Amino acid sequence: xxxxxxxxxxxxxxxxxxxxxxxxxxxxxxxxxxxxxxxxxxxxxxxxxxxxxxxxxxxxxxxxxxxxxxxxxxxxxxxxxxxxxxxxxxxxxxxxxxxxxxxxxxxxxxxxxxxxxxxxxxxxxxxxxxxxxxxxxxxxxxxxxxxxxxxxxxxxxxxxxxxxxxxxxxxxxxxxxxxxxxxxxxxxxxxxxxxxxxxxxxxxxxxxxxxxxxxxxxxxxxxxxxxxxxxxxxxxxxxxxxxxxxxxxxxxxxxxxxxxxxxxxxxxxxxxxxxxxxxxxxxxxxxxxxxxxxxxxxxxxxxxxxxxxxxxxxxxxxxxxxxxxxxxxxxxxxxxxxxxxxxxxxxxxxxxxxxxxxxxxxxxxxxxxxxxxxxxxxxxxxxxxxxxxxxxxxxxxxxxxxxxxxxxxxxxxx
Amino acid sequence: xxxxxxxxxxxxxxxxxxxxxxxxxxxxxxxxxxxxxxxxxxxxxxxxxxxxxxxxxxxxxxxxxxxxxxxxxxxxxxxxxxxxxxxxxxxxxxxxxxxxxxxxxxxxxxxxxxxxxxxxxxxxxxxxxxxxxxxxxxxxxxxxxxxxxxxxxxxxxxxxxxxxxxxxxxxxxxxxxxxxxxxxxxxxxxxxxxxxxxxxxxxxxxxxxxxxxxxxxxxxxxxxxxxxxxxxxxxxxxxxxxxxxxxxxxxxxxxxxxxxxxxxxxxxxxxxxxxxxxxxxxxxxxxxxxxxxxxxxxxxxxxxxxxxxxxxxxxxxxxxxxxxxxxxxxxxxxxxxxxxxxxxxxxxxxxxxxxxxxxxxxxxxxxxxxxxxxxxxxxxxxxxxxxxxxxxxxxxxxxxxxxxxxxxxxxxxx
Numbered sequence: 001x002x003x004x005x006x007x008x009x010x011x012x013x014x015x016x017x018x019x020x021x022x023x024x025x026x027x028x029x030x031x032x033x034x035x036x037x038x039x040x041x042x043x044x045x046x047x048x049x050x051x052x053x054x055x056x057x058x059x060x061x062x063x064x065x066x067x068x069x070x071x072x073x074x075x076x077x078x079x080x081x082x083x084x085x086x087x088x089x090x091x092x093x094x095x096x097x098x099x100x101x102x103x104x105x106x107x108x109x110x111x112x113x114x115x116x117x118x119x120x121x122x123x124x125x126x127x128x129x130x131x132x133x134x135x136x137x138x139x140x141x142x143x144x145x146x147x148x149x150x151x152x153x154x155x156x157x158x159x160x161x162x163x164x165x166x167x168x169x170x171x172x173x174x175x176x177x178x179x180x181x182x183x184x185x186x187x188x189x190x191x192x193x194x195x196x197x198x199x200x201x202x203x204x205x206x207x208x209x210x211x212x213x214x215x216x217x218x219x220x221x222x223x224x225x226x227x228x229x230x231x232x233x234x235x236x237x238x239x240x241x242x243x244x245x246x247x248x249x250x251x252x253x254x255x256x257x258x259x260x261x262x263x264x265x266x267x268x269x270x271x272x273x274x275x276x277x278x279x280x281x282x283x284x285x286x287x288x289x290x291x292x293x294x295x296x297x298x299x300x301x302x303x304x305x306x307x308x309x310x311x312x313x314x315x316x317x318x319x320x321x322x323x324x325x326x327x328x329x330x331x332x333x334x335x336x337x338x339x340x341x342x343x344x345x346x347x348x349x350x351x352x353x354x355x356x357x358x359x360x361x362x363x364x365x366x367x368x369x370x371x372x373x374x375x376x377x378x379x380x381x382x383x384x385x386x387x388x389x390x391x392x393x394x395x396x397x398x399x400x401x402x403x404x405x406x407x408x409x410x411x412x413x414x
Numbered sequence: 415x416x417x418x419x420x421x422x423x424x425x426x427x428x429x430x431x432x433x434x435x436x437x438x439x440x441x442x443x444x445x446x447x448x449x450x451x452x453x454x455x456x457x458x459x460x461x462x463x464x465x466x467x468x469x470x471x472x473x474x475x476x477x478x479x480x481x482x483x484x485x486x487x488x489x490x491x492x493x494x495x496x497x498x499x500x501x502x503x504x505x506x507x508x509x510x511x512x513x514x515x516x517x518x519x520x521x522x523x524x525x526x527x528x529x530x531x532x533x534x535x536x537x538x539x540x541x542x543x544x545x546x547x548x549x550x551x552x553x554x555x556x557x558x559x560x561x562x563x564x565x566x567x568x569x570x571x572x573x574x575x576x577x578x579x580x581x582x583x584x585x586x587x588x589x590x591x592x593x594x595x596x597x598x599x600x601x602x603x604x605x606x607x608x609x610x611x612x613x614x615x616x617x618x619x620x621x622x623x624x625x626x627x628x629x630x631x632x633x634x635x636x637x638x639x640x641x642x643x644x645x646x647x648x649x650x651x652x653x654x655x656x657x658x659x660x661x662x663x664x665x666x667x668x669x670x671x672x673x674x675x676x677x678x679x680x681x682x683x684x685x686x687x688x689x690x691x692x693x694x695x696x697x698x699x700x701x702x703x704x705x706x707x708x709x710x711x712x713x714x715x716x717x718x719x720x721x722x723x724x725x726x727x728x729x730x731x732x733x734x735x736x737x738x739x740x741x742x743x744x745x746x747x748x749x750x751x752x753x754x755x756x757x758x759x760x761x762x763x764x765x766x767x768x769x770x771x772x773x774x775x776x777x778x779x780x781x782x783x784x785x786x787x788x789x790x791x792x793x794x795x796x797x798x799x800x801x802x803x804x805x806x807x808x809x810x811x812x813x814x815x816x817x818x819x820x821x822x823x824x825x826x827x828x
Binding site: 084085086087130131132135137192193194210212222223224225226227228229230231232233236238239241242243245246249252257258261262263264265266267268269270271272273274275276277278279284286288354355356357379380381382383384 | 498499500501544545546549551606607608624626636637638639640641642643644645646647650652653655656657659660663666671672675676677678679680681682683684685686687688689690691692693698700702768769770771793794795796797798
C-alpha cells in the first residue's frame, strides 16, 4: 500500500477514539462537547505536522492554511468533525480527514513545483454541522457565508442553557481569524443512502440537493388530570402531535415510492408528567422530495390534517418556524470537473442527488463548489453501525486530491 | 363569619403564595423543590402555633401531633402540599389545610374536655403525592404503610439526577420520627371531575377508586438519517409511539361514554434530534375504568394494536413496567360515618367514586379510613385554573371536623 494511503488509514483509525461509544464502532461527539474539543486539539496538531498553519474564527471553525502563492485566494476543502448523539464515525469526519490528507499530498507535490499553483490551499473543520446540541445545523458555514449573524450563533443555547460562546470558550476553540478569501470549495462525504452501493458506484458526483419543507409546530391544548378529566373535556396536545406524526408517515404512501420522505425527529412535551394531559407540544416535521410539485401537494395534505386535528381534537396547531427550499443544483462545471477526475483515475462514477444538507450547501452559493460522495454500506447513517470500506475511503481521498489539484491550478475560476 | 372560618381562609389565602405562578391563580410546587421547602417551613410554624408538635420521618412526611390521651394511638388526617408543574392551588393543599384547621377546632374542644377523646390526633403532609418530579406517586404514604422500601424511595432520582434523599436533606426536611400508631385515617380533597358540581352536591362520600391498567412501554427502532434513509428502511420508534397514543384515544369510542378513560401523559424520546429517526421511546399508557370487564377488553385491544405496530412499523414494543388494580372499595363503615355527619350538618351529599389515586388509597389498606370530596368548578384539575368556592371549602372543613370528632372518640375502631 502506498505510504500516503497508510498515513490516511492511520489517522482514520486514530480519529474514532474521540467520543468512541464503548462496545460499538460509533461515536458520540456533539458540537463543542469535551470529545469534540479533544478531537479538535488532535486535528490541529495533525494539520500543523503536515505543514498547515492553524487558525480559528469567532464561531469555532478550524482552518489549516498552506500558502503557496503569497497573497492569492484559497481553495477551501473540508467538512465537520462533530456528530449526532451515538452516531457513526464516518459522517463529516471522513470529509475532514480526506481533505487534510488530500492537502498533505498536494503540499508535497506543490512545494517541489509551486509554479503549478494559482491559488493557496486551506482545510476546514466547520463548527456544528449536525445541529443536534445547538440549532440550527450547518452553523459554522452559515456564519462564514454571512447567512447567520455571528452574535445570533454565539447566543444559541443547548437544552442545559449553555451557549455556543461559553461552550467554545471552555475548549479554547474560538479565535479571531477572519477574512479568508476563498476561490473555490470542495467537500467529500459518505452517501447517506444506499443507491451507490447497490449500483456499484465508487464516486458520486453530487448535482443537486432535494427540496424540503420543514416546520416547527406548536400544538396547544390544556392541562388536565389524565385520569379523572372526562375524555370529552380534554384538549390533549400530545394526541394532536401523535396524529401529525402518524399522518406524516401515511402521507408517503400517497406518492410514488421514493418521491417523498417525511420525518418527525424531535418532540418536546409540557408538562410531560405521568398524570397530566399535555398542554403544549413542540414538534419538528419535515417533508423532503426532489420534486417541488410533490412538496407542494404534500404541504396541502398536511394542512388538511392540521385542520382536522384542530377541529376534532380541539387543540391549537401553529407553525412557529418554517424553512423551505426547492431542489437546489450544484454547479454543472463542478460536476463535470469531478467526472473528468474520476475518468482519469478509472473510478466508477455517477451523478447523484443528496437528500441531506451539507456545509457545501452554504458554500456553493458563495463560490464554485464540488460535492462528492463515496458509498455507505446499506446506507446506514446517523447510527453507530454506519460503515464504508477502506477501499472506498481511499478511492475518495485519491479523487478529492485530483479535484483539488485542478482547483488549486485555477479550475472553475475565470 | 365565625372566627374559625376566618382563620381557615386567612391560612388558605397565605398558602398559595408558595410556588405561585405569576399572573395566574395557580402554583408550581413539585416535591422537595424550593417552593415546597418554603411552604413546609411555613406549615410547620402554623401547626406549632396551633399547639401541635411537629416531626418529620425519614422520607420527609411532616406530622403535627396533638396528644390528648397519653400513650393512645392517633387518628391521622391530611393530604399533600406538593403539586404538579403549573397546577392548581387546591389539589392536595386544601386537604392539608382543612386537616390542620379541623385539628385546631378539635384541639380547642378537647383541651376543655379531654374525656371525650379515646385517641390522639395527628395532621400529616405526605411527601410527593404527585410523582411528577420523583416516581412513583404517593411516595410518602407508600413508605409509611410499608408498600415501598425507604431506601428505594430515597434513591429515586429526578430527571437532573438529584435523589429524593439529597433534595429533602437540602431543605432540612428529613427527620427520624417513626413508629406512629395510627387508629384511623381521614382525608378530604377537591373532586377531580365535575359530577358533584353538576348535581349540586357539597360533600362526596368516596366509596371506591376506579380500576386501572398502567403500562410503561419501551418502543425500540433504529437510528437513521431522517431525511436520507429510505422510508421502507426505517424503524421509527416515535412513529410506533404515536400510533399507540392515537389508539389510546380511539379505543375510548369503542365503549359506552364514560366507561373508559385512557391517557398518555409522558413520553421520552432518544436521541430526539431534528435529523435522526428515533431509536427508543419510553411511553406511559393508562387505562382507567370502574369496570374490570371494560379494562380487560380494553387491554386485549391495546395488545392487538401493539402487535400491528410491531409488524407494520417494524419496531419492538415491550412492557417494561406495569401496575394494575381493579375497582377498589373504601370501607362502607367510613362512608356511613361520613354520611351521618353530612346529615347532621345539613350538607348535600352523595356517594362518588374517585378516578385518581390519593394517599388514602394506601392508608385504607392499613386502617379504617374515610375519604371525602368537595366540588370543583368544571372539574378542572392539574391546571392553573382549578377552582372551588370558599363556601364549599368551609363546608368541607366543617364536615371533616365532624368526622374527626367521631374518629377521635373511637368510631370505626372496635
